[in-house]
Amino acid sequence: MTLSEGIAALGLTLPPDAEEKLRAYLALLAKWNKVYNLTAIRDPAAMVTQHLLDALAVLPVLQKSALVGRHYSLADVGSGAGLPGLVLAIARPDWQVMSVEAVAKKAAFQQQAKIELGLANVSIHCGRVEDLQGRFDGVISRAFASLADFVALAGHLSDRLWAMKGAYPAHEVAALPPGWRLAACHELHVPGLGAERCLLLLERGN
Secondary structure, three states: OOHHHHHHHOOOOOOOOHHHHHHHHHHHHHHHHHHHOOOOOOOHHHHHHHHHHHHHOOHHHHHHOOOOOOOOEEEEEOOOOOOOHHHHHHHOOOOEEEEEEOOHHHHHHHHHHHHHHOOOOEEEEEOOHHHOOOOOOEEEEEOOOOHHHHHHHHOOOOOEEEEEEOOOOHHHHHOOOOOEEEEEEEEEOOOOOOOOEEEEEEEEOO
């Protein structure tokens, strides 16, 4: 599955320079990965599927949300090498993306990617998410923590949290703390990936 094929399969129309920037991001990640071990996935084809397309798979859902529009502000917490935050920032340059990563080498990679790719809509916060101040339209995470921990650590940043998960985590949903609810569960289909994926929307309220 090529990047172009995956984007088409997801039904996405990206800015003219987005594919080039996504490939440049992946090349930079592969280069840094040789020294800093940012990701366990090293096969180029697997990186396209499990990093780029996996991140882009949430975009159709986000774009259909009534509360997600132009000038949307999104925080990606526990972003690692910038997934999905940097990928979404490339796909939607009209959004403002804050990438939050506590590991210095991973945050440094993201900073370099921001510079080299000219991502003016990206901010990098190297530190713990619970120490971050500010409010965002939404917060997203990919395999960051349990839903209860996600709410506890990032709930002060937004009333709408998007959690990228594998199979539907029924036990985690049941353990959501009072004041938070599962507002939606979207099944994701990542082109070329034969594994379960879902995107959960958690909202503050009863």
